[in-house]
Amino acid sequence: MATVTTILESMGKQAVAAPEADFAEVARQYRPQVFRFLLASLRDADTAETLTQECLLKAHRNWAGFRGDSSVLTWLLRIAINLQKDHWRSRRLQFWKTTSANSVDADDAAQWLPSGESSPEAQVLARDQVRLVWAAVKGLSERQRTVFMLRHVEEMEIQEIAHTVGLSEGTVKAHLSRAVARVRAELGGKR
Amino acid sequence: MNDHKWKETEMNNQELGDEVEQALKNFRASVHAWSETELTRSRAVKAPRSSVWRWLAAPAVSWGAAAALALTAVGVPVAVHREHQVQILARQHADEQQRLRDAQEKAATQMAALQTAAMDDDKLLQHVDEDIRQSTPDAMEPLASLMSTSGEE
Numbered sequence: 001m002a003t004v005t006t007i008l009e010s011m012g013k014q015a016v017a018a019p020e021a022d023f024a025e026v027a028r029q030y031r032p033q034v035f036r037f038l039l040a041s042l043r044d045a046d047t048a049e050t051l052t053q054e055c056l057l058k059a060h061r062n063w064a065g066f067r068g069d070s071s072v073l074t075w076l077l078r079i080a081i082n083l084q085k086d087h088w089r090s091r092r093l094q095f096w097k098t099t100s101a102n103s104v105d106a107d108d109a110a111q112w113l114p115s116g117e118s119s120p121e122a123q124v125l126a127r128d129q130v131r132l133v134w135a136a137v138k139g140l141s142e143r144q145r146t147v148f149m150l151r152h153v154e155e156m157e158i159q160e161i162a163h164t165v166g167l168s169e170g171t172v173k174a175h176l177s178r179a180v181a182r183v184r185a186e187l188g189g190k191r
Numbered sequence: 192m193n194d195h196k197w198k199e200t201e202m203n204n205q206e207l208g209d210e211v212e213q214a215l216k217n218f219r220a221s222v223h224a225w226s227e228t229e230l231t232r233s234r235a236v237k238a239p240r241s242s243v244w245r246w247l248a249a250p251a252v253s254w255g256a257a258a259a260l261a262l263t264a265v266g267v268p269v270a271v272h273r274e275h276q277v278q279i280l281a282r283q284h285a286d287e288q289q290r291l292r293d294a295q296e297k298a299a300t301q302m303a304a305l306q307t308a309a310m311d312d313d314k315l316l317q318h319v320d321e322d323i324r325q326s327t328p329d330a331m332e333p334l335a336s337l338m339s340t341s342g343e344e
Contacts, residue, residue: 036226045229090249112225113217129214130221152215153222184211 023063027056030073033154034080040149041084051087055080074164077154081146081165088142129187136186140179147172148179 034055038048058079059066066075113126137145143165150161158176162169246252 032226032230035230036222039226039229040222045232048229112221112228126217126221129210129217133214133218153219155219180211183214184208187210187214 023060026063026072027060030076031056033073034076037077037149037154038080038084040153041145042087047087051080051083054083058083070163071160074160077150077164078166084146085142132186133183136179136183139182143167144175144179147175151176 031052035048035052038051038055039045042048042051055076059076066072070078111127113123113130118126137148140148146165147161147167150156150164151158156164158169158172162172165172167175247256
């Protein structure tokens, strides 16, 4: 019988999961990635946190039914994407629009950089580039943005992305190509 | 990240061009840094909403509830007003019926009184007739019998 550790080690890549695996351990391991994806997609830390909790709760409820056809991360991200879609849909049709827009501006989001050893000039340049990428991301469709984030933030393979979003690999590549073209145009236009 | 994935990424980045590659790398690093900071930041997390609340908060249900509320806001006062009107009409009808019954009873009483009075008149007349009959002098008896005989003819 596979141990929890071996299952978790293989979960990122392979379709292996056992019902006896401790879900708390799964949640602990994958929570940062799910949160990061939602934060990048929504640019709202509070909503990202709430949806992350909902995603893990939903996953926990369905954990017994998880057959391991895909990796746990793919499965969790698929749940997160659906929750995100529901979130946008409910925001669009919300009768009582009480929730204020908490999402931070692209300029504010661009302020985050890892404290590396690069010079202040390099930091400024990097910040400007990040701001321009955020500006390009803002103009993407919901699907293009999701594919872009999975590829360039989560560094997922095309095949994995296709499986996660339920599109063909060709469609994923087309979305990515358009997204990168927009980033390129943004970088070229503001130079 | 494993070697295969790294090679694929590198290959793709070469296709993207140096500047775009660098920008995407910085973007990734920025999002990771932001996410790590937000994850470690303590914040009040809203409890996941119950399925009932989620159902209630669904747009279709919200709009339906709003429509029902509007319908109730208009419908209830109208229904109450109509009910009030019906009650007033029913009360008026009942009063009218009572008045008619009273009038009928009164008429019946009057009729009975009249009948009683009529009976008394008959008795009085009979009594008078008897008195008259008794006061007829004996000497007039033949004339009286004659009158009655001629009357019969």
